[in-house]
Amino acid sequence: MQSQIYTNYRLLLPHEEILGTIAVREGIIVDIQPGVVSQGQNGDGNYLLPGLIELHTDNLEKCISPRPKARFPLELAAVNHDRDLISAGITTVCDAIAIGDVTPKDDSLRIHHYAAMIDTIVQGQAAGRFSTDHLLHLRCELGYEHLYDVIEPYSEHPLLALLSLMDHTPGQRQFVNINKYKSYYTSRHGVPEAKMDEFIAMRLDNQRQHALANRQALVKLSQAKNISLASHDDATVDHVRDAIAEGVVLAEFPTTLDAAKEAHNHGLLVLMGAPNVILGGSHSGNVSAMELMKLDLVDIISSDYVPRSLLQSVFIISQEANQPLYEVIKYITLNPAKAINLDRQIGSLSIGKKADFITVHDDGVVPRILEVYKQGDRVA
Known part of the structure; x- marks a missing residue:
């Protein structure tokens, strides 16, 4: 099954924040890497954090x-x-x-x-x-x-x-x-x-x-x-x-x-x-x-x-x-x-955990949820 790719996001990992890419397969996080790739969903530098x-x-x-x-x-x-x-x-x-x-x-x-x-x-x-x-x-x-x-x-x-x-x-x-x-x-x-x-x-x-x-x-x-x-x-x-x-x-x-x-x-x-x-x-x-x-x-x-x-x-x-x-x-x-x-x-963006996460835009006034995902599927 092909991976779902989310790239150019500010990933809030357990011990650091990186601008990077996350891959999901069959509802599970299978890879997390720094850097931006040319395929997948482009997050335009917004946050991606655990549900x-x-x-x-x-x-x-x-x-x-x-x-x-x-x-x-x-x-x-x-x-x-x-x-x-x-x-x-x-x-x-x-x-x-x-x-x-x-x-x-x-x-x-x-x-x-x-x-x-x-x-x-x-x-x-x-x-x-x-x-x-x-x-x-x-x-x-x-x-x-x-x-x-x-x-x-x-x-x-x-x-x-x-x-x-x-x-x-x-x-x-x-x-x-x-x-x-x-x-x-x-x-x-x-x-x-x-x-x-x-x-x-x-x-x-x-x-x-x-x-x-x-x-x-x-x-x-x-x-x-x-x-x-x-x-x-x-x-x-x-x-x-x-x-x-x-x-x-x-x-x-x-x-x-x-x-x-x-x-x-x-x-x-x-x-x-x-x-x-x-x-x-x-x-x-x-x-x-x-x-x-x-x-x-x-x-x-x-x-x-x-x-x-x-x-x-x-x-x-x-x-x-x-x-x-x-x-x-x-x-x-x-x-x-x-x-x-x-x-x-x-509970965290970690390889092997469920792909439950949210994307967030912060304009410095009120953070705004853009999307919500459950096991890799968008639900909101």
């Missing part, structure tokens, strides 16, 4: 329910979600499906519709309906009474890549500041101000009754089934030390400098949000992602709730942290691949 890898995005929820009382059909929402991702250059995603809501709503996606959401992703992936490769990231709200009973049946699912341990109880982790907690849940989740004290008391009671037992059971399950485990919103050194003892490999969104230092220094992969980078800080008032980047305490960037923020963030990091672009793209390619044990297949 982006996303470990934590709840964009599917947004596509299902773009407004609090609106519900789009699941199949349509999943396809729209997939198009959001692939157009943002994300070629592999761990869809974050939250189990256990923070509010006891009768129509809660996170309590009543999680199974249908998972089934829609699994069926769409099997049917070839998606352009991005979809995996599952089950987000476990520890105060939810029935959490373990929901998670355990999925523990050997072939698409399950990650479990994360979440605790959104007011007064700690992401919401140390109670006033910010109240503001967030009245505006985002529609909790009436008059009911807020009752709501907080309910959340505290749920944590006291269920969080510890759920955490212990899920840690044991992850170890028995060899599932990558993440902590979430660690705020203190003790939070991180607990996570290390539990076998956590990924620290999602540490909220303080001390927690990020402790996690990074003990070998956990530290994940921060691209919106935090772009906006210059956390919407919850927590530690700045860019501050942590400049201290070399971050390993992975996630788009979180804005898929198109992922690529933009690394261009900002490269400029503000004065790091070469070929180094900072590892935060959205190779490092997340390592976190879910896929780095032998994807």
Whole structure:
């Protein structure tokens, strides 16, 4: 089979940037060389870099329910979600499906519709309906009474890549500041101000009754089934030390400098949000992602709730942290691949890996994705 040739591109390789040529055969990268050749697709000096890898995005929820009382059909929402991702250059995603809501709503996606959401992703992936490769990231709200009973049946699912341990109880982790907690849940989740004290008391009671037992059971399950485990919103050194003892490999969104230092220094992969980078800080008032980047305490960037923020963030990091672009793209390619044990297949422009890559034009203002390829075939 004849090779596909891509030449005159700025190739962002694992350890350098070169103006060169890449060859693909049967969906696999078979050669990478410096210099420009006379055949193949001419990139006119634009960037060519690995497809982006996303470990934590709840964009599917947004596509299902773009407004609090609106519900789009699941199949349509999943396809729209997939198009959001692939157009943002994300070629592999761990869809974050939250189990256990923070509010006891009768129509809660996170309590009543999680199974249908998972089934829609699994069926769409099997049917070839998606352009991005979809995996599952089950987000476990520890105060939810029935959490373990929901998670355990999925523990050997072939698409399950990650479990994360979440605790959104007011007064700690992401919401140390109670006033910010109240503001967030009245505006985002529609909790009436008059009911807020009752709501907080309910959340505290749920944590006291269920969080510890759920955490212990899920840690044991992850170890028995060899599932990558993440902590979430660690705020203190003790939070991180607990996570290390539990076998956590990924620290999602540490909220303080001390927690990020402790996690990074003990070998956990530290994940921060691209919106935090772009906006210059956390919407919850927590530690700045860019501050942590400049201290070399971050390993992975996630788009979180804005898929198109992922690529933009690394261009900002490269400029503000004065790091070469070929180094900072590892935060959205190779490092997340390592976190879910896929780095032998994807995550870098390397001979023998899948030809998942994107081409990008940078005009110095906003980097613009030109094309997206999956195993050598253009998909966007």
